[in-house]
Amino acid sequence: MTGVVIVGGGPAAHRLAARLVGYGHPGGVTVVGAEPRPAYHRALLGSVLDGTLDAGRLALPALPAEVRQLTGVRVTAVDRARRTVRTGDGRALPYDVLVLATGARPRVPPVPGLETGPGRLAEGVRAVRTAADCRPLSEGPVVVLGGGIRGVETAWALSGTGQEVALVHPAGHLMERHLDAAGAAVPAAWLAGRGVTLHLGRRAAEYTPGKVVLDDGQVLAAGTVLLCTGTVAETALARASGLDVREGVVVDALLRTGDPRVHAIGDCAEHAGAVGTTVLQAWEQAEALALTLTGRQRPYAPGRRVLRPRTPGKDMVVLPPAGPARPDNTDGTDDIDGTVSLLDRAGGRHARLVLRDGRLHEGAVIGSPSAVAAVSRLYARDEPVPADLLALLTGADGAYAGDGTLPDEAVVCHCNNVTGKALKDAWHRGAHDEAALARATRATTGCGGCASVVRRLCTTLADDGDDTPAEGATP
């Protein structure tokens, strides 16, 4: 058996290779990656940009020795008839199963001057896609093109280091695919608060080294231009070998292309009409495919995945629509239960949740760390929302606070199960200070945590001047 050849050196390829070995795949496993270094965490590039992580710390764990790993090697052709891939350095690698994990490349907007030729970025222009993109920036301000999730993350990371940043985005508000204008105002305020200049509703019209000209004629100084304008699935190899490609390489539930020996996972794959994955989804695909290829057929069922931009210190989550709206038979409307919104502009908080069957269907929560966490889990696990939605959205936790009064039946000393009534009774029998109450009831003798409550009780009862015996006082 000649085994599995995986084209691509990113996290999806890495996870698949590791799992194939882990699950005892009997044939060889070869990973062919075009990047000069083994797989690393793209999700952490922002941490390199903001200076909190050394670029040397990005590497994924080394693959098991059983995996043959080729780095800096580009696959140039797939010969499906001969079941062989050809590489730029002249190798021919035979396969039984081929997995395309070629990822995606940055989308370069059609702005004159950004490219010096097809796929060749001009001086001072780079994407935020690879470890190499995180090399030190040129002198001068940074212009971020694109105000989607990646653009917001990038502007946030750089502005945190004191870097001067301008962000240019053609839509009227940030992250317009995921947020409404009211919601987007919150991250816009975060960025503005760090000194990022936002140019919303504006396009870059021209780039020349050192400056970006906008479509309204404004000129922005630009030491570096960072492209955060989306990605395009890397499908050239699949297309050239005659596989079905739409936006991505089309695969079925077993992550197979039309050729049963060829699979595709990660950013290059198009599954159920969706292309582009988070790394967590790519890992889920790798996991499912590793099981399938080792004889435990596992259809890939995409989990409900939140979009959780990485803006350390500020929190937001987007819940993509969980499946299409289902029309109701009687009146043609869908079966949405309703929408719950919260807008606290002054507090920098926004939330909008659409419910279906008492569960989260879609929405976004911004600016409330505990609500972001709670909503993410409810959505991902498709669990019923709590009865008190406002508490959920504000992240409030009603149960901590007490009103300060001490009901008689309330246990004051949990260590010794002593109630307020027992303490009051003991006080009325003459135990008028902490030590005497401790002797009489054992309160305060465990962890000692109730000592202040017991002392306060002594003061209150003494102030009341009430030293009538508790028992028999009333008929």
Added chain:
Amino acid sequence: MSGEGRPGRQRESTTHCPYCALQCSTVLSGERGGVAVRPSADFPVNRGGLCQKGWTAPSVLAVPDRLLTPLVRGADGVLAPAGWDEALDLVAGRLRELRARHGADAVAVFGGGGLTNEKAYALGKFARVALGTSQIDYNGRFCMSSAAAATTAAFGLDRGLPFPVTDLDGADVILLAGANPAETMPPLLRHLEDADLVVVDPRRTRTAERAALHLSPAPGTDLALALGLLHLAVTEGLVDKEYVDARTTGFDAAWETCAAWWPERVEEVTGVPADDLRTAVRLLGGARRAYVLTGRGAEQHSKGSDTVAAFVNLALALGLPGREGSGFGTLTGQGNGQGGREMGQKADQLPGYRSLADPADRAHVAAVWGVDARALPGPGRSAYELLDALGGDGGPRALMVFGSNPVVSAPRAAHVTERLKALDLLVVADFVPSETAALADVVLPVAQWAEEEGTLTSLEGRVLRRRAHLTPPPGVRTDLEVLHALAVRLGQDAGRFPVRPREVFDELRRASAGARADYSGVSYARLDAGEALYWPCPAGGDGAAHPGTPRLFLDRFAHPDGRARFASVDHRPSAREPDETFPLYGTTGRVLAQYQSGAQTRRVPELVEAAPETVVEMHPDTARRFGLADGQTAEVGSVHGATLARVRLTRTVRPDTVFVPFHFPGAGRANLFTGDALDPRSRMPEFKVSAVRVTPAGERP
């Protein structure tokens, strides 16, 4: 102060509480039927504190159903009183017979973490020498094994707290992972008053209510949380690089796995806000004196040892272990949970934390025991695996239980009960008719805490004297006397199994000499003179007494190169995650007024009043979702079985989780729904996570 009376004064004995590993010092006075207890004011661990269990411990000395005579199950199936000789002859005869027919491993022994050092030591020796069986383990496997596995790997040595409890007094920040000392060992809180607590617990426990920050992860996700904290320690620039370089190895490999656990991903898996994770790391990393402590909540998982390892990694990255005023520790649970795991009742260990797999260790102990090292059996089955094998093909046919009540405390309890019933012979030594004793063929009545001499080793590794205030009631023998009598009947020299605790202790000093847990320099005389001795405490070679070791690792860790090891560990799901049929997490644990299987505390009226029965704590939303009301009886069911429990509504538990304390018997045993998944390294069962459903009792779908 010893147990001797003083003329003109009421006779008093200074000893320690019979329950948890904090081992609060107490003074007993009065005679049988009227024993009174008070906390010692001058013992640094409890400083005059005592919880309700400790205050009411004398009641256990006077329980009405105290076992006072051996019981033997007759042909009619009923346990009936018998004489000691009759009972012991019967046991020895049956053991000989089973051994002859099925081999030495047909006889198994199950010990306990509440046994004194002397008893634990004698029990291990009895199993390996008198019975010749490899089949011995103990209930401490259900307590400390994950922490022991992880800290041994990290530091080269496992002592729960490698520093005195009083060191915690000066802490600025303490992270408690899966520990609820406000309920499990309340007087410990006296040492945590000045610190900011970061409490990791799915429930908002009384400890969590006192916390500066409470992180509430979904059950079974503590490992992801710990990995996330290490990730943040790196990105927040809080790693103590100098310490990591000088005193550890393995950081880079550990980082490679936790690199994948960025805070937003950890939030998704655990439900803990990324912002809180960052705050927690900043609190810990910014403190001058910080501690990371784990408890059963982090440890009782099928990934418990990896979870502890991940918290150790965090502590190492911050430079805490092996420095005075900071550190990593684990809060041992049972009274002698520390000593109990060092004295050779564990399936793979010999006294002194020696290894049954190490030829030099075997030779040393064999020489002390006067036997051929080759005759010592090898490592045996772990606790759950042992219980699971009882009465089955190739499994033990007889079991002797000392200081444990597995019918209540073992996971998958209905199955374990069936296995116990399948035995040819079950012998239980106890002082009350526990649920396990009720199944026994022979019950042997033994002495209890205030009736016996001995030593225990507390959670801080300090060796403490337990002193007899009363003589055992007529008809009752000590465990050492029982082991002696059986050993003689099994053909052992009478001198090989001494009955005086002091003699046994002197022998275990020799057996542990030169070992990791070295007790050879500890003596009853030194302890009775009031010395605070922490192991290792080797015998002074030049005549000078070794002072013991209150703080370990200050100069070097216990690996040959002196360095601590980071562990490369990754998160994984629990053995069984909630699904459509069993949609909730079921987690088990403890309440203040009960202790372990409840065999003792359920016999104390004040404690029963405080915590009378099994409850299932659930969020009001959860109750509404499943049609339950406060006070109603619910069935908490998993794929393994179901528990009946009274619903208690509370907002201290997550809506996706229900909590059931495990101290209660019969149909209310929480362990009826726990499963048989084990940690691959420590063999710890997964007590803390089951997938369950809750239904009104009698309305199972």
